[in-house]
Amino acid sequence: MSRIRMSMISSLKTPRRRKGESWQARLLKLLSSWNRHQVGRIVFFTLLTWLIGAVSLYLIEGDRNPDFRNVPEALWNVWILLFSGPDHPPETWSGRVMVMLLQGVGVGLVGLFTASVASILIERYLRRRELDSTVMDDHIVLCNWAPRGGEWIRQVHSRIVTEWRPIVIIHDHPDEIELPDKADEPAFGDVYIVKGDPTSEVILRRAGVPRAYSVVVLVDSREGKHADGKTILTCVSIRNICKGDSQPNVIAESLSPNNRAHLRKAGADEVVSAHDIGLRLLARASLFHGMIRVYQELLTIRRDNNEIYAVPVPEALVGKPFEELSGRFTRTNRDNPRGCLLIGIQRDEDMMINPIGEEAGPVLEGDLLILLSRKPPDLKAIFSDDPD
Known part of the structure; x- marks a missing residue:
């Protein structure tokens, strides 16, 4: 079973802050995140557009329109104009053209700002891991x-x-x-x-x-x-x-x-090597039809699928020949869902699948038994009622 220290439980749920990280450092990190998403540039361009629009409409409409009769009034009304439209139509054609431009820019800025904030929230959601x-x-x-x-x-x-x-x-x-x-x-x-x-x-x-x-x-x-x-x-x-x-x-x-x-x-x-394995599967399927289905069954981890397991040989089975062990696995507890078939032995770098004669010799300590089973094999439970 996995051994996970108790001290990691909280860190698994949320990313841990580095010790000693000050609020200034976190603020700078937040600002750099905003800058990475161009929110800072959007805010700067919004302020620049606001100031240019207010000054322009003050100079164009100041003498005729009370909404722009002085700079403070112009600043207030241009800010409202950018995001909701003008309260009163401009008196001059130059002012109307300026209002049209400001409204178009305002719609674009709102869209960009919303998209940038959404990207920050999505990134923070993804980075919870x-x-x-x-x-x-x-x-x-x-x-x-x-x-x-x-x-x-x-x-x-x-x-x-x-x-x-x-x-x-x-x-x-x-x-x-x-x-x-x-x-x-x-x-x-x-x-x-x-x-x-x-x-x-x-x-x-x-x-x-x-x-x-x-x-x-x-x-x-x-x-x-x-x-x-x-x-x-x-x-x-x-x-x-x-x-x-x-x-x-x-x-x-x-x-x-x-x-x-x-x-x-x-x-x-x-x-x-996916390339190598793929070619071998194609070769097997071209010679023996239906083999792809067999390999797919063995390689897919799914309930009630047969899987291949490599299990350390129990001490009680050390010294037994492969033929004897194979027979014991075949006849022992076949009604058990964890019942399995012995199909080979791995000894260091040697993989012996279905060894013939004395090829495998007696099973040695440190060998791995290659078993075919629907569930992870429990050799102690399988052989608990075995009279041998």
Whole structure:
């Protein structure tokens, strides 16, 4: 189960302010946000238009129109004119042309101001997920973002997943990340964002990578044909900050299958090439019809779907030959929803699926049993009534 420190509970709900941040610093941050959205420029242009319009109508209409007989009256009436129209029509054609221009500018300014304020509110809503840093443990870190990341989150946070781990996304442009509201899709409830470049060790530490359960590095399509280079740098940075026995499992996506070896040397434990896997699936389907459906069933996390699990071999089964274990799994507790089939063994770097004869030998301590099951296998429960 995920071990999340109690001290992080409040920080998961809302982004934490840095300690010692004064009200002046927060005010400057707010002003810079407004300036980024051009609200400051809109306000400046509104004031400039107001002053120019008031002075112009005072000079044009001052002798004939009581609304503009002096500068204070002109300022007041031009402000009203900008946003609601004139109380009395101008007396001269020059004044009427000026009023038409001011009203057109006023409508445009109101629209721009409303749009800018709306963009600020939307950005603040989206940034509720942003964290300055995290102190969680056993979470999953996703480096880089792509539209397919949404479906990845749905699979990782599927309802049948018993160990629901929080997800932290590292991306340098959080505004590009569009996530559904957790009220609409509960799978997105424990998803948070750390702004920055995943090749930076500082950013990786802020995301709690050394304490993570897994780190997934997606291909950054913005890098084009050099995307694998960024992935390699990210893997190197992850391994530089992760020391000791407890290290996260690093899964890297490769743009080119030819870079698989480089990614493994850079520190990736597992490398996935969508291009390579796609070609292999096409080849299998062209030779054996219907195989795509089989692989899709095995790769989709969904209730009542069969999944493949890698489970550490229990101490009681160490030393048993594969043939004997396979038979025990086949005949033991088949009515149990967690009943499963033994289809292979992983021993270090060797993956032995359906080993023949003595190929696998006796099961050794540290081996992983490759099991096919509808639910996460519970070997203790499965063999509790086994007389052997």
